[in-house]
Amino acid sequence: xxxxxxxxxxxxxxxxxxxxxxxxxxxxxxxxxxxxxxxxxxxxxxxxxxxxxxxxxxxxxxxxxxxxxxxxxxxxxxxxxxxxxxxxxxxxxxxxxxxxxxxxxxxxxxxxxxxxxxxxxxxxxxxxxxxxxxxxxxxxxxxxxxxxxxxxxxxxxxxxxxxxxxxxxxxxxxxxxxxxxxxxxxxxxxxxxxxxxxxxxxxxxxxxxxxxxxxxxxxxxxxxxxxxxxxxxxxxxxxxxxxxxxxxxxxxxxxxxxxxxxxxxxxxxxxxxxxxxxxxxxxxxxxxxxxxxxxxxxxxxxx
Amino acid sequence: xxxxxxxxxxxxxxxxxxxxxxxxxxxxxxxxxxxxxxxxxxxxxxxxxxxxxxxxxxxxxxxxxxxxxxxxxxxxxxxxxxxxxxxxxxxxxxxxxxxxxxxxxxxxxxxxxxxxxxxxxxxxxxxxxxxxxxxxxxxxxxxxxxxxxxxxxxxxxxxxxxxxxxxxxxxxxxxxxxxxxxxxx
Numbered sequence: 001x002x003x004x005x006x007x008x009x010x011x012x013x014x015x016x017x018x019x020x021x022x023x024x025x026x027x028x029x030x031x032x033x034x035x036x037x038x039x040x041x042x043x044x045x046x047x048x049x050x051x052x053x054x055x056x057x058x059x060x061x062x063x064x065x066x067x068x069x070x071x072x073x074x075x076x077x078x079x080x081x082x083x084x085x086x087x088x089x090x091x092x093x094x095x096x097x098x099x100x101x102x103x104x105x106x107x108x109x110x111x112x113x114x115x116x117x118x119x120x121x122x123x124x125x126x127x128x129x130x131x132x133x134x135x136x137x138x139x140x141x142x143x144x145x146x147x148x149x150x151x152x153x154x155x156x157x158x159x160x161x162x163x164x165x166x167x168x169x170x171x172x173x174x175x176x177x178x179x180x181x182x183x184x185x186x187x188x189x190x191x192x193x194x195x196x197x198x199x200x201x202x203x204x205x206x207x208x209x210x211x212x213x214x215x216x217x218x219x220x221x222x223x224x225x226x227x228x229x230x231x232x233x234x235x236x237x238x239x240x241x242x243x244x245x246x247x248x249x250x251x252x253x254x255x256x257x258x259x260x261x262x263x264x265x266x267x268x269x270x271x272x273x274x275x276x277x278x279x280x281x282x283x284x285x286x287x288x289x290x291x292x293x294x295x296x297x298x299x300x301x302x303x
Numbered sequence: 304x305x306x307x308x309x310x311x312x313x314x315x316x317x318x319x320x321x322x323x324x325x326x327x328x329x330x331x332x333x334x335x336x337x338x339x340x341x342x343x344x345x346x347x348x349x350x351x352x353x354x355x356x357x358x359x360x361x362x363x364x365x366x367x368x369x370x371x372x373x374x375x376x377x378x379x380x381x382x383x384x385x386x387x388x389x390x391x392x393x394x395x396x397x398x399x400x401x402x403x404x405x406x407x408x409x410x411x412x413x414x415x416x417x418x419x420x421x422x423x424x425x426x427x428x429x430x431x432x433x434x435x436x437x438x439x440x441x442x443x444x445x446x447x448x449x450x451x452x453x454x455x456x457x458x459x460x461x462x463x464x465x466x467x468x469x470x471x472x473x474x475x476x477x478x479x480x481x482x483x484x485x486x487x488x
Contacts (some may be wrong), residue, residue, distance in 0.1 A: 105410055170322075172386045176412025198322035198387025200414040 003027075005087045006061060011143035015114070016080060019055075020062045023088060032121045033098035034067075036062060037253065039090040040075045045235075045243055047075035052117035052251050056124040062091075065147065067114040074234075097257045098207040100125060104177030110166075110190055112182030113135065116147060119181065120208055123149060127302055133163055135186070143276050165190060169197040180206040187274065194253060207256050208274045215270070218294040221301045224247075237289040241303075248289060248303060255291035262289055267299035308460045315393065315419045317341050322387030327377060327402055329370050329394035331358075334421050347373055347471045370398055376403055381409035397427035397438065400465030424486045428456050429466040436466060442483035444472055453480045458488075 007019035020036075028038070030053040040047040051064040069081040083089075098118050100107055107130040109119045116134055131153045136144045138158045148154050157163040169178070178199060180190050187208055194204055214234045220241075221228050233241040238260060241248050251259035255273030264287050271281045273288035280286060287301070306482070315335045317324055323343040326333055331350040341442040350366040358366035367373040390411060392402035399418040406416045428437040428445060435449035443456050446470065454469030461468065473479050 035423060061449065064345065103410075103412075131383060170385060170387065173410070174381055174384055174415070195320070198389075200320070200412055202412040202414045204387065 001027075001091055001093060002088050003062065003091045005083055005085055005089060008085060011065070011146060012140050014080075015065060015140060015156065016068075017063065017065050018083070020064070020078065020089065020091065021060065027060070028093050030055075030062065030094035030121075031057050031096055032100055032125045033118050034094040034096040034121065035098075035118070035252070036064070036094050037092040038064075038075065039057060039092070039152050040077060040078050040088075042074045045239070048092075048239075048253060049075035049077070052098075052121060054117055054120035062094075064116050065114065065120070067239045095251055096177075097174075097252050098181075098205070100128060100179070100197075101177045101203075101205050103174035104203075105129060106131065106173065106177075108172055108176050108178045109133070110165075110180050110182075112179060112186040113140070115180075115182035115186070115207075116144060117181075119179070120147060122179075132170065133157060135163055135182070148281045165193045166197065169199065171192050176204045177205060180204065181208070184208060186271065198244055207252075215293045218296070219298045220294070221298065221300045223300055224303055231293070236291065237287075237293060241289065246303075250290055252292045255288050257275075258288070260289045261286050263302035265295055265300040265302050266295040269293070269299065270295045306458045309458055310396075310418070310420075310460065310462070312418065312420045315391065315417070317344070317391075318389045318417065321373050321389035321415075323384070324389050324391065325380070325384075326391045326393065328392070328421075329373070329398035331366075333393050334366060335393065337401050347377070349373060370401075374401055377402060378409060381406060381411065389415055389417065391417045391419065392420050395422055395425055395439075396420055396460065396467075397428075397465045400462050403462070404465065424488065426456060426464040426486060427464075428454060428459065428469040429464050430454055430469050432471060435470065436464075440467075440469075440486075442485055444481065444483035445469065456486070 002023045003020040004023050006021040009017040011017055035050045035052045037048050037050050051066060053062050054065060055061060066076050066079050067078045085130040100109045109130055109132040111119055113134040122128060133155050134144060135157045141158050144156055148156055180187055180193060217231060217233045220232050229240050229244050231236055231237050238250055249259050255275060258275040264285050268284055269287040270293045272291040274290055318343055324341060327344050327347040329349050333346055337344060340422055344363055346364050348366045351368055352358050357368050390406050392399040401415055403418055423431055425439040425441050428440045430447040432452050433450035435447055437445060440456060445454055447454055452471045453473055455472040457468045459468040
């Protein structure tokens with residue numbers, strides 16, 4: 001669907017708030033935790049980036065908050081540097097892979113950096129019982145303060161070790177579920193801390209983003225379709241397949257949903273996803289193509 | 304056997320990913336050997352030394368007068384506990400699934416609860432006609448104390464009710480009740 005860029009608000013040098021309005025008609029309703037994929041046309045290629053919708057379900061517009069990624073694959077840089085009000089953008093209908101867990105009586109929300117966005121949409125859920133801890137760099141404090149509700153159960157932590165995560169996780173009651181969103185290193189630390197405190201995986205819900213940061217170029221052979229495709233340093237495996245005219249399965253484009261899992265026939269993947277278990281990773285016989293890359297110069301996939 | 308309602312129980316084992324462990328049983332002693340290397344283990348039993356007098360408590364051991372006292376206390380304990388606790392229920396199927404349901408109500412996930420069938424082969428039977436619960440049934444045919452029906456105790460188990468389904472055995476020829484046999488599972 002085509003959406004028009006209706007408003008741009010600068011929250012900090014690297015964080016902007018965009019409002020997208022329908023060119024005609026009304027927007028599909030996006031519930032708490034939903035995201036949209038923006039298709040941003042760049043020179044010679046299209047970036048498909050997922051952003052959480054922070055506006056209320058049923059609102060007339062979609063609002064998203066975007067950080068300009070330092071090692072940007074291009075999408076966020078374009079939104080920051082070139083996007084202008086009135087620009088029409090192709091947007092895929094919303095998907096939701098991060099709804100607040102239904103069985104939780106209390107939600108412990110833990111976010112870092114631009115991982116703040118999905119939980120902003122949780123604020124629209126009536127009567128949600130939550131405690132939110134957000135971690136950010138000091139230079140982003142003003143932007144995050146403007147986005148976070150001013151409430152006793154919401155805390156902004158800036159600076160290193162500002163939050164005693166081990167103590168926080170160990171103090172939660174049994175009716176609490178943990179929801180996590182943030183950069184990979186933050187997620188890994190939080191998951192390890194939760195595991196050490198005895199949290200079962202079933203009570204931890206997570207959404208990662210920006211996992212596809214690029215890396216060493218490699219070559220992929222697709223056994224079934226017979227293609228050989230080079231994956232460049234600044235593109236993901238999924239991007240490379242799409243650039244070659246293929247349409248592999250995918251949904252979240254952030255290593256979370258599991259939709260894009262493909263069997264690996266030869267070569268060793270470099271796993272960057274949050275979907276495969278440790279055992280599945282060790283088997284090295286499957287790869288999430290949206291974020292993972294290769295440890296070997298070549299990969300052979302069953303696709 | 305095509306019976307999918309009957310739970311299959313894994314052997315008892317403490318879950319190494321837990322930070323604290325609470326073992327509850329309707330038996331006087333839990334029939335288990337506790338592994339070394341776990342530092343936070345509490346055992347709740349049902350054991351009396353006279354009518355209404357529980358056996359003395361010891362560090363990590365709390366005997367109760369009756370299941371009827373233990374289960375409400377379990378709800379209280381779970382409401383205070385923090386994440387990292389693992390609950391193990393050992394005993395009759397009625398007891399372990401009652402405990403399971405108390406834990407689910409308290410907010411535990413299935414992954415934090417372990418149930419193990421032990422003790423005498425007795426069943427709680429649910430009269431599907433008058434909805435009466437009949438405790439400690441040891442034979443495959445039992446009269447319902449409320450409506451008087453002769454019930455055949457099926458292997459169909461309800462985890463929600465923590466009971467086996469009992470259906471009238473002589474509906475076609477009233478009074479023709481086969482001889483009851485002892486339950487073997």
